[in-house]
Amino acid sequence: MSAAAPEPAAQQGATAPEPGARLGAAALTPVFVRLRLSLLRGGLRQSAGRRAAYLASSALALLAACFLSLGLVLLHGNTHADAVTVPLAALLALGWAVMPLFFPSGDETLDPSRLVMLPLRPAPLVQSLLVASLVGVGPLFSLCVLAASAVALAGTPGAWALAVLAVPLALLVCVSLARAVAAANVRLLTSRRGRDLAVLSGLVIAVGAQLVNFGVQQLGSAGLERLEPVAGAVRWVPPAAALGAVASAGEGSYGSALAQLALCALALAGLLHLWRRSLERLMTAPDGSTLQAAAPDAVRRRGRDPLARLLPAGRTGTVMERSLRYVWRDPKTKAAWVTSLAVGLIVPVFNALQGSGSVYFACFAAGMLGIQMYNQFGQDTSAFWMVAMTISSPRDAYVELRGRALALLVITLPYATLVTVLTTALIGDWELLPEAVGLSFALLGAMLATGAWASARFPYSIPQEGHKNVAAGQAGLAWISVFGGMVAAAVLCAPVLALDLWLHLADRASAAWLLLPAGTAYGIGITLLGLRLAAPRTARRLPEILAAVSKG
Amino acid sequence: MTETGQGKAPGTAPAVRVRGLWKRFGEQTAVAGIDLELPAGRFIGLVGPNGAGKTTTLSMVTGLLRPDEGSVEVAGHDVWRDPAAVKARIGVLPEGLRMFERLSGRELLGYTGRLRGIPGPETDRRADRLLDVLGLADAQHKLVVDYSTGMRKKTGLAAALLHNPEVLFLDEPFEGVDPVSAQTIRAVLERYTASGATVVFSSHVMELVESLCDWVAVLAAGTIRAHGTLDEVRGGAPSLQEAFLRLVGAEGRLDDSHLDWLGGGAR
Numbered sequence: 001m002s003a004a005a006p007e008p009a010a011q012q013g014a015t016a017p018e019p020g021a022r023l024g025a026a027a028l029t030p031v032f033v034r035l036r037l038s039l040l041r042g043g044l045r046q047s048a049g050r051r052a053a054y055l056a057s058s059a060l061a062l063l064a065a066c067f068l069s070l071g072l073v074l075l076h077g078n079t080h081a082d083a084v085t086v087p088l089a090a091l092l093a094l095g096w097a098v099m100p101l102f103f104p105s106g107d108e109t110l111d112p113s114r115l116v117m118l119p120l121r122p123a124p125l126v127q128s129l130l131v132a133s134l135v136g137v138g139p140l141f142s143l144c145v146l147a148a149s150a151v152a153l154a155g156t157p158g159a160w161a162l163a164v165l166a167v168p169l170a171l172l173v174c175v176s177l178a179r180a181v182a183a184a185n186v187r188l189l190t191s192r193r194g195r196d197l198a199v200l201s202g203l204v205i206a207v208g209a210q211l212v213n214f215g216v217q218q219l220g221s222a223g224l225e226r227l228e229p230v231a232g233a234v235r236w237v238p239p240a241a242a243l244g245a246v247a248s249a250g251e252g253s254y255g256s257a258l259a260q261l262a263l264c265a266l267a268l269a270g271l272l273h274l275w276r277r278s279l280e281r282l283m284t285a286p287d288g289s290t291l292q293a294a295a296p297d298a299v300r301r302r303g304r305d306p307l308a309r310l311l312p313a314g315r316t317g318t319v320m321e322r323s324l325r326y327v328w329r330d331p332k333t334k335a336a337w338v339t340s341l342a343v344g345l346i347v348p349v350f351n352a353l354q355g356s357g358s359v360y361f362a363c364f365a366a367g368m369l370g371i372q373m374y375n376q377f378g379q380d381t382s383a384f385w386m387v388a389m390t391i392s393s394p395r396d397a398y399v400e401l402r403g404r405a406l407a408l409l410v411i412t413l414p415y416a417t418l419v420t421v422l423t424t425a426l427i428g429d430w431e432l433l434p435e436a437v438g439l440s441f442a443l444l445g446a447m448l449a450t451g452a453w454a455s456a457r458f459p460y461s462i463p464q465e466g467h468k469n470v471a472a473g474q475a476g477l478a479w480i481s482v483f484g485g486m487v488a489a490a491v492l493c494a495p496v497l498a499l500d501l502w503l504h505l506a507d508r509a510s511a512a513w514l515l516l517p518a519g520t521a522y523g524i525g526i527t528l529l530g531l532r533l534a535a536p537r538t539a540r541r542l543p544e545i546l547a548a549v550s551k552g
Numbered sequence: 553m554t555e556t557g558q559g560k561a562p563g564t565a566p567a568v569r570v571r572g573l574w575k576r577f578g579e580q581t582a583v584a585g586i587d588l589e590l591p592a593g594r595f596i597g598l599v600g601p602n603g604a605g606k607t608t609t610l611s612m613v614t615g616l617l618r619p620d621e622g623s624v625e626v627a628g629h630d631v632w633r634d635p636a637a638v639k640a641r642i643g644v645l646p647e648g649l650r651m652f653e654r655l656s657g658r659e660l661l662g663y664t665g666r667l668r669g670i671p672g673p674e675t676d677r678r679a680d681r682l683l684d685v686l687g688l689a690d691a692q693h694k695l696v697v698d699y700s701t702g703m704r705k706k707t708g709l710a711a712a713l714l715h716n717p718e719v720l721f722l723d724e725p726f727e728g729v730d731p732v733s734a735q736t737i738r739a740v741l742e743r744y745t746a747s748g749a750t751v752v753f754s755s756h757v758m759e760l761v762e763s764l765c766d767w768v769a770v771l772a773a774g775t776i777r778a779h780g781t782l783d784e785v786r787g788g789a790p791s792l793q794e795a796f797l798r799l800v801g802a803e804g805r806l807d808d809s810h811l812d813w814l815g816g817g818a819r
Contacts, residue, residue, distance in 0.1 A: 192698060318666035322652065329654040329695070382649040385616055386711070389644060390667040392636035543618040550649065 025124035032132035069148035085149035089240040100182035159249035166242035173239035183278035196331040238267035319403025344368035352426035359432040365419035366440040370447020376455040382550035398535035438519025445523025446492035449530020450485040456537040461551035567592040567750040573622035584774035597761035600771035606754040643712035647723035653697040682710040702733035722753035758793040772800040
């Protein structure tokens with residue numbers, strides 16, 4: 001694609017009367033439209049596979065657009081039409097907003113850094129890029145869907161008239177939303193803090209997927225009427241508000257219709273303004289990371305923090321303090337933790353909400369959080385040498401691993417308890433609470449034990465850039481470490497599970513509360529045993545562990 | 553320096569004794585049988601071209617990399633058999649390894665000192681002094697990840713000095729460091745060796761080694777080509793650079809005919 005890029009620049013050079021002259025939007029627009037087309041052509045020319053993929057996906061998108069449009073048009077006159085079309089428009093806009101985050105390189109005209117060297121002013125640039133963005137399969141698809149939605153909603157002549165305005169407006173909001181997000185994203189990625197945030201973005205998707213899954217299941221059981229209140233609210237959110245305006249006009253409330261349309265126009269203006277500001281910053285300001293390092297970073301945290309004062313003295317406290325700081329400050333560690341916390345909560349609680357859950361599902365939280373004990377040294381990256389230099393006996397290694405386990409427990413113990421109580425409260429089966437907590441603690445102990453051992457035996461690197469969590473060539477190692485460990489942890493829990501089963505089968509459920517102290521004691525015991533076994537191995541294998549975790 | 557004071561006068565027991573050290577990575581031999589004794593109380597330069605095995609050697613000497621064969625003794629203690637004695641006596645600034653960069657410079661020093669078993673208040677006192685001397689006091693509450701290369705090297709040096717080691721190993725401490733920071737590092741190291749401690753550092757900048765070190769070992773293709781005092785290694789050559797090029801067999805002049813088109817008027 002890059003081969004095609006200089007072409008329009010040269011064209012532009014030929015049409016520009018003199019260097020430094022201001023190019024108006026009128027002159028620039030055809031240039032950018034041609035640039036987009038030639039980038040598309042250049043991309044297709046590159047390889048047969050790419051051409052096939054592009055043609056197939058375009059055909060598929062157009063086919064989907066046809067069917068979707070047909071379906072929407074058939075809704076014409078249906079009283080629930082707005083319950084479908086309005087959320088659909090919102091979904092479409094959401095798609096436009098997230099797309100540039102996933103395919104930042106999908107369209108080079110989306111990347112403002114490519115335009116930095118051209119002598120262009122932001123205002124005409126924004127206008128012409130906006131027009132150029134309307135060329136493509138994506139905008140065509142959106143146009144079909146939006147137009148069909150408008151047809152589905154429009155009943156009165158007034159509504160038809162409004163639809164003529166509303167559809168292009170909604171499309172423009174979608175496209176400028178994508179552009180504004182893309183520009184903001186590039187700006188974000190030029191600073192360290194921004195890159196840190198980008199690592200966390202994968203998580204939003206993971207948690208979002210769970211929520212969407214939950215929503216869809218709710219919808220499946222309740223039907224389209226469930227969407228009515230959603231549609232009612234979304235009707236006022238641009239660009240769905242444009243379709244909301246058509247619906248309002250159809251119902252005869254022209255005041256609302258005009259307000260909704262105005263809201264869309266306002267949103268378009270706002271987005272264009274944001275996009276323009278991002279472009280200006282990108283084209284004139286230096287790399288964000290340079291500025292950041294030079295900026296004086298307020299005098300924060302003079303003296304010892306409160307955190308340090310609460311922790312025990314010596315190596316234990318020192319290790320805990322560092323581990324806990326990393327949970328918050330290191331983007332990779334933070335992402336892993338937030339995922340564990342979120343999934344550990346969502347699975348039992350949502351299952352309970354849907355009535356398909358059980359109190360025992362709450363153990364999931366302990367299991368998810370226990371995973372954090374795995375690959376402890378890989379989480380250090382090659383900075384592990386600083387730890388290795390201070391471990392000269394199995395005792396040092398033991399204290400180090402114990403400190404890390406304790407740091408984990410500071411968060412995990414209250415959290416696992418909370419999730420169990422919450423799940424029990426939702427299900428209402430309070431008698432099961434003590435044994436569920438006991439089982440959770442036993443599982444947590446088993447996870448900590450196997451995690452400590454796997455950290456010493458199967459360490460692997462976690463690359464610090466990007467979304468990958470395993471360095472190339474170490475995926476097998478990671479699988480053995482985490483999945484082997486989880487199976488082992490489940491097996492290690494067997495005695496406690498067996499006790500629970502026996503109590504229930506032997507009709508002694510009244511004594512099941514015993515599982516709380518038994519599970520807790522078992523968890524503590526097995527953790528200590530795991531640490532004891534892992535420590536000499538860690539102390540013996542320091543150089544090997546360092547080599548394994550330094551590949552990222 | 554009180555507990556480690558004895559045995560540091562030049563000419564007594566060596567600070568580092570290396571015997572028959574080998575390391576292979578697959579097909580490639582990085583270190584091919586090094587025997588070396590580094591005298592105590594000196595400023596020692598380990599010089600060699602890129603890929604000579606400097607980092608590999610220093611990693612094995614400091615216990616961060618396990619050798620295939622051979623033994624290493626630091627201050628009379630075997631690195632692999634008596635790690636506790638060795639690790640307490642050495643300070644290390646490795647090259648190409650990260651630090652805990654999501655801590656601030658100050659937190660990093662506090663963490664390192666406490667891990668090394670220095671009491672908290674004493675760690676903080678030493679960290680204060682080192683941060684002041686190394687010109688890091690203004691940036692001490694900033695995360696190390698936002699530091700420049702020079703600031704990172706200085707932070708790494710401070711972390712390596714915190715427990716007042718007997719022998720200090722520095723891998724390329726001046727690489728990518730601006731002249732001001734380099735001068736600071738240099739002053740600290742000179743002050744440190746003057747008190748009788750040993751510094752071993754690797755570099756491929758001969759001028760630097762010549763001006764700093766009084767003892768030099770030349771490493772090329774995984775073997776020691778020469779070692780001894782600066783004068784001994786320099787021999788009759790006018791500078792260490794010349795002597796070095798001769799030792800590693802790279803003194804051949806550029807063949808003029810290949811690049812006769814380069815420069816001049818005709819393009």
